[in-house]
Amino acid sequence: MTRITSVSLRRVLDSRGNPTVEADVLTESGGFGRGAAPSGASTGEYEAIELPASESIAKAREHAVPRLEGVYAGDQRAVDNALRAADGTDDFSAIGANSAVAISMAAAKAAADVLGAPLYQHLGGAFRGENFPIPLGNVVGGGEHAKEATHIQEFLAAPVGAPSVSEAVFANAAVHAAVADVLDERGVPAAKGDEGAWAPPISDADAFEVVDEAVDRVEDEVGFEIRFGLDMAAAELYDDDREAYVYGDETKSADEQIEYVAGLVDEYDLAYVEDPLDENDYEAFAELTDRVGDRTLICGDDLFVTNVERLQDGIDAGAANSILIKPNQIGTLSDAFDAVELAARNGYETVISHRSGETEDTTIAHLAVATDAGYIKTGTVGGERTAKLNELVRIADDAV
């Protein structure tokens, strides 16, 4: 029933206006699935390779599509193994991780369509947990996502006390609005960055004050606990030649960076810190996790790139206590599931994540529910972000 009869690929727009790959998968019984690849700006050095969309489509049409016809979409590992075999490299540099992930997601949706089950149910099975992920909402940002804004890439609202997904999603939107109010009161103009977060021309120190104030106001309104966290995307701050983290005119050594982040965790009671250190410095990650990992999540994004080998190295080193999962960093849903499983077996929290360049695709909302992830990071406002957040609300409401 789920035997694939056709795979078609096309170029569509992503949220930055760049071309990206969209895949349609059809099965013999009429099942249909569509997936679209996201795209990063602050990409990790060890991510699977994204090719220009046209090139990736041409290569995938030549090498992958013929192998996929006849494969059962309901057997996700068979689909993803066919993609790996068609590519023949470790990093999808032959057909592009963008075509690979679009096809992998489209096949999963086609199978769910045939089975008449919501995607999260197909991916997670009957015995998945009953938890819903807490959405981490980007409310202020800079780095590679906005020029002339903060050095730290993302300040993320974390509504840890929300009684429901819906209340959490609306709380994050309220924090986003409150940040606009606080900036306005301070006379600071702000455009938005790639993910829809405010990108004000202020120092990181001022941004902490602004977000802290906005979170306090919304916490008082909603009556449940809201904390906040960061994606420091520190590999983008790190200068290999100077062996230092560069914040404009200031630099910090690895030891100073550890001290700085540990201080921030305590001063602002941060719930979450992603990529606080360079992607090659497992040791410094381990030192920081040792210091503050009992009271906050230290999450590896560029550090682990959703890759089980890098995650295993991190587990061995004690480098973090959580992992960001981005399917396009590794190329297939099967690989992303493997990373989630390894993380869970080792007590690591999982955070399913969007990319800064996104589409209306909602797969990650289903993936987060299917894997019982503790968190999902998928922005706060903006159509390509609310597509996932609203899908989460629908899933919680049993309306997909």
Ligand SMILES: C=C(OP(=O)(O)O)C(=O)O
């Ligand atoms: C979402 C992120 O940004 P990008 O997609 O640019 O890597 C991130 O760094 O977590």
Ligand SMILES: [Mg+2]
């Ligand atoms: Mg990140």
